[in-house]
Amino acid sequence: MSNPKKPKIIIKPFRQQVQMDPNYAQKTWKLLKGAIHEIHKQNASGLSFEELYRNAYNMVLHKHGDTLYEGLEEVVTDHLKSIALLISSSVEDNFLQELNKHWNEHKTSMLMIRDILMYMDRVYVPNNNVKNVYDLGLVLFKQTVANHEKIKDRLLATLLTLIRSERASEVIDRSMVKSITQMLMDLGINSRSVYESDFEKHFLEESATFYRVESQEFISSNSCSDYMKKVEGRLKEELARVAHYLDANTEPKIRAVAEHELIFVHMKSLVEMENSGMVTMMRDDKIDDLKRMYNLFSRVPKGLDTMKDLMSSYVRDCGSAIVNDEEKAKEQGTYVQSLLTLKDKYDKLLSAAFNNDKSFQHSLNQSFEYFINLNQKSPEYISLFIDEKLKKGLKGVSDEEIEIVLDKVMMLFRFIQEKDVFEKYYKQHLAKRLLLGRSVSDDAERNMIAKLKTECGYQFTSKLEGMFTDMKLSADTMDGFKQHLDNLMNRGDGAHPLGGIELNVYVLTTGFWPTQSAAKCNFSNEILTCCEVFKKYYLSNHNGRRISWQANMGTSELKATFGAKKHELTVTTYQMVILLLFNDSAKLTFKEIAEATGIPHNDLKRNLLALTSIKNKILDKEASASSSSSKEENEAYVFNSKFKSKLFKVKVVALPQKETAVEEKETRQKVNEDREHQIEAAIVRIMKARKSMEHANLIAEVTRQLSARFMPNPIIIKKRVESLIEREYLERSKADRKLYNYLA
Numbered sequence: 001m002s003n004p005k006k007p008k009i010i011i012k013p014f015r016q017q018v019q020m021d022p023n024y025a026q027k028t029w030k031l032l033k034g035a036i037h038e039i040h041k042q043n044a045s046g047l048s049f050e051e052l053y054r055n056a057y058n059m060v061l062h063k064h065g066d067t068l069y070e071g072l073e074e075v076v077t078d079h080l081k082s083i084a085l086l087i088s089s090s091v092e093d094n095f096l097q098e099l100n101k102h103w104n105e106h107k108t109s110m111l112m113i114r115d116i117l118m119y120m121d122r123v124y125v126p127n128n129n130v131k132n133v134y135d136l137g138l139v140l141f142k143q144t145v146a147n148h149e150k151i152k153d154r155l156l157a158t159l160l161t162l163i164r165s166e167r168a169s170e171v172i173d174r175s176m177v178k179s180i181t182q183m184l185m186d187l188g189i190n191s192r193s194v195y196e197s198d199f200e201k202h203f204l205e206e207s208a209t210f211y212r213v214e215s216q217e218f219i220s221s222n223s224c225s226d227y228m229k230k231v232e233g234r235l236k237e238e239l240a241r242v243a244h245y246l247d248a249n250t251e252p253k254i255r256a257v258a259e260h261e262l263i264f265v266h267m268k269s270l271v272e273m274e275n276s277g278m279v280t281m282m283r284d285d286k287i288d289d290l291k292r293m294y295n296l297f298s299r300v301p302k303g304l305d306t307m308k309d310l311m312s313s314y315v316r317d318c319g320s321a322i323v324n325d326e327e328k329a330k331e332q333g334t335y336v337q338s339l340l341t342l343k344d345k346y347d348k349l350l351s352a353a354f355n356n357d358k359s360f361q362h363s364l365n366q367s368f369e370y371f372i373n374l375n376q377k378s379p380e381y382i383s384l385f386i387d388e389k390l391k392k393g394l395k396g397v398s399d400e401e402i403e404i405v406l407d408k409v410m411m412l413f414r415f416i417q418e419k420d421v422f423e424k425y426y427k428q429h430l431a432k433r434l435l436l437g438r439s440v441s442d443d444a445e446r447n448m449i450a451k452l453k454t455e456c457g458y459q460f461t462s463k464l465e466g467m468f469t470d471m472k473l474s475a476d477t478m479d480g481f482k483q484h485l486d487n488l489m490n491r492g493d494g495a496h497p498l499g500g501i502e503l504n505v506y507v508l509t510t511g512f513w514p515t516q517s518a519a520k521c522n523f524s525n526e527i528l529t530c531c532e533v534f535k536k537y538y539l540s541n542h543n544g545r546r547i548s549w550q551a552n553m554g555t556s557e558l559k560a561t562f563g564a565k566k567h568e569l570t571v572t573t574y575q576m577v578i579l580l581l582f583n584d585s586a587k588l589t590f591k592e593i594a595e596a597t598g599i600p601h602n603d604l605k606r607n608l609l610a611l612t613s614i615k616n617k618i619l620d621k622e623a624s625a626s627s628s629s630s631k632e633e634n635e636a637y638v639f640n641s642k643f644k645s646k647l648f649k650v651k652v653v654a655l656p657q658k659e660t661a662v663e664e665k666e667t668r669q670k671v672n673e674d675r676e677h678q679i680e681a682a683i684v685r686i687m688k689a690r691k692s693m694e695h696a697n698l699i700a701e702v703t704r705q706l707s708a709r710f711m712p713n714p715i716i717i718k719k720r721v722e723s724l725i726e727r728e729y730l731e732r733s734k735a736d737r738k739l740y741n742y743l744a
Helices: 024-040 049-061 065-088 092-116 118-128 133-146 152-167 174-187 193-219 224-245 248-264 267-271 278-283 287-297 303-323 326-330 332-352 358-372 378-390 399-415 419-435 442-456 458-491 525-541 573-581 590-597 601-611 628-634 661-690 695-706 714-726
Strands: 555-562 565-572 587-589 619-622 636-639 649-651 692-694 730-732 739-742
Touching: 024 049, 024 065, 024 092, 049 065, 049 092, 049 118, 065 092, 065 118, 065 133, 092 118, 092 133, 092 152, 092 174, 118 133, 133 174, 133 193, 152 174, 152 193, 152 224, 174 193, 174 224, 193 224, 193 248, 224 248, 224 267, 224 278, 224 287, 248 267, 267 287, 267 303, 278 287, 278 303, 287 303, 287 332, 303 332, 303 358, 332 358, 332 378, 332 399, 358 399, 378 399, 378 419, 378 442, 399 442, 419 442, 419 458, 419 661, 442 458, 458 525, 525 573, 555 573, 565 573, 573 590, 573 601, 587 590, 590 601, 590 628, 590 636, 601 619, 661 692, 661 695, 661 714, 661 739, 692 695, 695 714, 695 739, 714 730
Parallel strands: 565 649
Antiparallel strands: 555 565, 587 636, 619 636, 692 739, 730 739
């Protein structure tokens, strides 16, 4: 018989049914409300924060969070309304102090209340998506106090009045203003919205108006320099103001406002201000003022462009005045030195005042290039200036000083567009220095050529280097010739083959030197003998060469007897030929000398003037009594036996030969002919590489390749293209008339 199943016994936990007091929430809130009132009265010392926290905790736990939150909002609002009435009724001087005092008390109160209601902050606030206790206090303060109709506008007006007073050099309570602006920042709750709308926007507008009026008044009664010092001071004040009591993000905004009203609006008036503007500053080298202007104008849009444009315009005017000054043009050294002085002046300003700004440097270079090329003789004058610096006999000038000057001249050289014209004159001047032994040193000459080579390339200096090669080869040739003369004397009767005359010859390669077609000159028999001996020797060593004598380029040393005194004369070859005539004749007319020597009229006139000058009166000139038409031809010259000089060696310098208008025209014509050949060579070189090219591209490429030597005219390029088409180097495309094809 089976036993029946016993039922399971389940023991449930004991649960006491707690009946919640229906008035619990109201009673608890009343307790908490009283505590909040005490906190607002600064009587919190007698409160038990632990008990208050537990009561708030239980209210939230028992789902009475709404009652607690809404009650808090109501209590704080009521309290702040009473505070707003107190602040709004405060006297003017105590307004900010009252506001600041109650603001600080409110923050302290809200921190204590937050500690009591911490559990509500942690549970109720995130679950219901409302503001935490402290932020609620900020919102309520903003709505009830900061935005109060009798406080908001008064607060803004008070702050702006204080700032206006400080701008008028009055002392204000910066710490108080700092507290108030920080209050506005805090009321924004992690944003600048309240600060911006209630203060910053109005502050910037007020500042713009203030500086607009002040700048207009100050600029009308002060110099540019004083105005800029005032602006500098004002900008520093504004930055200091931000640092002391405004939000850091206000700095770029107030700076932009001040810079716009103080600088941008008036920058054109400032640079053009009569007797104190930028022109006066540059003219008088007022580096500090220019530096101040540069620093201030760099802060505003187009400020530096305004300065740069005026500087460029003024430099162009100064440079144009120099290059168009006829007095300076007559003295080439003064002309170039004036340009160098101008360049030094603005290089110094660029470095000391304009911070070596590349845009200013570029503008300065463009200005110099503009006015230097206004005068077609600039290449010649620069070459003459270099010639003076590289000649022997410059007193008190060291090699280092010459080097510095040459470096500066090279800066001017870079601005010249017609570098081929410079090359022509430089060759002439270098030839004279080398042939007459006037060069300060070979090292200085080669150094100068190296500078030109760096600037313009090997092709520019190849002929100049060839001239130095000729000088060296000539020295070797003369060593061989002297040995040849010694051999002739030893083989013969001991008589000197040249009759005792010492001959020194420079053999010049025609393509390298600026030689003219050999001008006719009738040498005396003694000189002809010397020439023939050398010619025979030279041609025996160099087959197939032809020698022509350049009498216009040589010098001679003569022994002359003047009564009882003897002197050694250093003269040109032309002067030697003239003087030797007086060994056989006591008196000769200009016409007789011309017929006997064959020297060209202008060269003869120059050399006779040198021989009859007051300084070296080797010949006396007798006035002619004939008609004016034949007066010059009949002027008679007599050897001056009474010539006196303290020096044994007397140097007779030929008068410098100035280029006549006709010669200048011929020079320019020759330069243009050379340019035509170079343009054609460039065209052929380009087309050979490209095979076909459009007209505009060809013009641009030819200009680019030749700009290092000169700036080719597009019309001339087009003419050379037409010429090459006629000679069948190029042809026009049948499909496109603007396209050229290269014909191999």
